[in-house]
Ligand SMILES: O=C([O-])CC(=O)C(=O)O
């Protein structure tokens with residue numbers, strides 16, 4: 157059994173939206189295929205992965221460095237002890253050969269994307285949904301019912317309050333009961349009006365989370381905290397720079413309600429620093445580390461170990477990114493849920509066809525691997541790459 161080749165193609169996931177920091181007019185993602193020589197149901201097993209929105213495709217790094225390390229490795233060195241499947245941790249160590257610690261920039265995205273494809277292949281070779289494989293391996297009870305919330309509420313040209321309200325209404329109509337909108341891309345008073353408008357629209361039917369995408373300095377973060385704390389928000393997300401742990405810790409003094417952050421922390425060491433120094437409170441705050449941006453599930457498992465050491469429950473994690481990989485981790489390892497972008501980043505985000513949101517939850521179908529084959533529009537792109 158061996159990996160025959162790894163393929164990558166960079167695909168557009170552009171849209172005319174903007175958050176407080178970036179617009180998505182040139183956004184791309186890397187689609188990766190890990191092609192194995194294993195045959196299941198008369199077909200070659202291929203694992204697929206892609207990176208989350210917010211960072212760009214990583215074709216350069218994948219092709220110049222990471223792919224080659226796998227292709228050059230002794231195939232047996234990538235297998236488990238029984239030699240009946242790939243060992244994702246051994247593949248991961250091979251990917252990271254001759255990489256220094258620290259400075260977790262774009263390479264964590266490249267490795268996370270390949271790692272997703274490796275886990276997809278491993279679960280397909282085992283002929284199980286990834287969430288069931290994870291639950292068995294790491295001794296959790298699988299729960300195919302996963303909480304999901306609707307992320308949107310972006311700024312875009314000509315979008316007025318009624319368009320924002322209509323967008324949020326459409327999420328409620330699709331079964332969500334937590335919705336998220338952007339802040340920090342307008343003045344504080346304009347953002348307050350946007351928030352009031354959304355709260356008026358959703359009433360008691362849903363809760364609202366807000367996301368500043370790391371835009372604020374400490375003073376602005378506190379000014380916003382004073383405005384936001386008057387509302388019953390689900391969370392106040394990424395107020396300041398993701399690596400400014402002191403800002404996050406000081407903010408807690410001004411914001412007693414739930415805060416969320418972590419989508420731009422790309423290693424277990426950075427996550428550990430957040431838990432040590434960021435003033436995040438295990439009884440109410442939320443952690444959004446996204447394996448597809450941060451060296452993949454092998455690294456995410458180390459991040460979960462750090463949570464355990466710091467006294468955090470896994471159900472405080474609701475990852476960023478809206479992909480099926482994190483849905484599987486949530487269902488298999490007991491995370492608190494997953495993000496979802498009902499109208500964005502298609503066909504990469506979302507759920508297998510026919511999976512509907514009901515009262516804020518989806519139920520995972522029993523598809524081998526991550527479940528990409530259950531989503532026709534996505535699987536079409538994948539098949540074009542490698543089958
Ligand atoms: O707008 C983005 O970059 C995405 C984001 O922060 C989120 O989904 O939380």
Ligand SMILES: [Mg+2]
Nearest residue numbers: 367393394419
């Ligand atoms: Mg965010």
